Amino acid sequence: MSDSVAETLPQAPSYNFAYLDEQTKRMIRRAILKGIAIPGYQVPFASREMPMPYGWGTGGVQVTASVIGPDDVLKVIDQGADDTTNAVSIRAFFQKVARVAVTTETARATIIQTRHRIPEHPLAEGQVLVYQVPIPEPLRFLEPRETETRKMHALEEYGLMHVKLYEDIARHGHIATTYAYPVKVEGRYVMDPSPTPKFDNPKMHRSPALQLFGAGREKRIYAIPPYCDVVSLDFEDHPFKVQEFDKPCALCGAENVYLDEVILDDRGGHMFVCSDTDFCEKRRAAGHVGEMAQAAE
């Protein structure tokens, strides 16, 4: 797919570059720097009201707006796809208020804002992956009180989380967390990787890219600097495992990628295709053909 530059969109008249005023950006950058200095630690920040609703990526948008420059190339994905409605809306927002170049190519992007996925194409040094985070606190569903969870982090008191994972195994025979699977960063802070499927967790480990997490409504920013240890919680006798799919992508034949199930009819027919649309398109352009694409020919 080609890059498109927002040359036709008129600049919104009274807004600063990338919407936020410079004081706000400075405040957010400080929070980001603190987050980078303490990997996995949730830094409170004075989140602003954004022109999109809370829960729709306001944290990610504020982080992106604070780190983006005129020369950056932005990619926005939601569920791994560049063309889902909210990704389209956020990309259009930055085209309008920052007039930056945008792309769907993972390798070409300098900043990738994402919701629920990490791209399949390995990230490189110099790239920034910005996650939209709904609930930054990995312990929230075990302990609803912020005053308590902050204490638990301070004391490195993560027993409750292990008990939860153990109870899953006792009840189901498996750890029943399939997304937002908790990780430990640099051996210290237990962190919520945002609701990405646990399939993506290993990609966070020692990633050469800078990973930034923004939770607007909850007013928290956290970060994983490049090459940090990010380990998914598990037990010796129940090691962490990612999802495996029985079949490759029906369109491009890719294996070991995360697949979406697409319902084909009301009689139980379905197919599995790459959730990362850019990855899938690239492979198809390179001549890879999946089962379903073959049938269609």
Add this chain to the structure above:
Amino acid sequence: MYVAVKGGEAAIDNAHRLLADRRRGDRDVPALGLDQIVEQLALAVDRVMAEGSLYDRELAALAIRQARGDMIEAIFLVRAYRTTLPRFGYARPADTGAMLIERRVSATYKDLPGGQLLGPTFDYTHRLLDPELAGDAPVAAPATRDADTEAMPRVSQILARDGLIEGDGALPDDREPGDITREPPEFPMERDLRLQALARGDEGFLLALAYSTQRGYARSHPFVGEIRIGELDIELEVPELPFPVPLGRIQVTECQMVNQFQGSAKAPPQFTRGYGLVFGQSERKAMAMALCDRALRAGEFGEDVTAPAQDEEFVIAHSDNVQATGFVEHLKLPHYVDFQAELDLVRRLRAEAEARMNAAVEAPGKAAE
């Protein structure tokens, strides 16, 4: 065969065009003017100003029109605009005792200095639909009289004179009032920040919580010491100038709730209070706020925290309707990646359970061992 959900961009454009069309409605019906909204839907405008935390009637009216009358959407529009405005400074504390009063009632005294003044209230109207209002029948001018020169001291001041009620309280010298729009909230919260959060909190949410305190969930024996609605001068201290600069006048509703007394071995019993202050005319909100404020002071008075309305993290973290609506409504965004992960797990668990059951059927003796 496989049709990917493409064309999000065109779909969004078309949806917004349709929204604009629906918003305008039948073109044969004249469009609503902002002045009409400001004048005739004034309480809606007030609510948007209060919960939007921006005192501007015209912008609030615009937001109401743009939101097709959806109040929370209108509040959201105002908030998103407000957040982009530069901060020049903070106004001087306004003295509500010096308010230009339009309405003032007290439930604790039959009469009091300054008197009871009903003002423009729905109270004591019979809620009968008025067919006359379907048209544009002429409305009589209101009765007027010369403004009172008599002082209208606040009921809390009257009670405080005899030490019957706790004082206004003051911030410690080393503490500047906070700003919840500029600092992330930290729990436990100081009362100044809590009151800010309550002032922009959702009217319905605070109303329900306040109601719960009346029904036994953190009972606080409230009396309406006073409700007053009127106008306040707002002034700004400018360092270069030797006098405060008047910025204008705003209408506010203030509620002083007089609550259950407290005493200790050292201090004789006195009434406590809950406080509510809201932009515009909104008694319901001001009263609900005052009840919630008092309930949230439980810790201060050593009361047991047993009810939701007393739980600061619960109340404050969930009182903002812009946050609440965003997060509840984000559930309509695609979640298929996570759902896929769950689907995969449930299928696996079901397959395992089925395999176990089949094994039990085939070799019942063994399974029982």
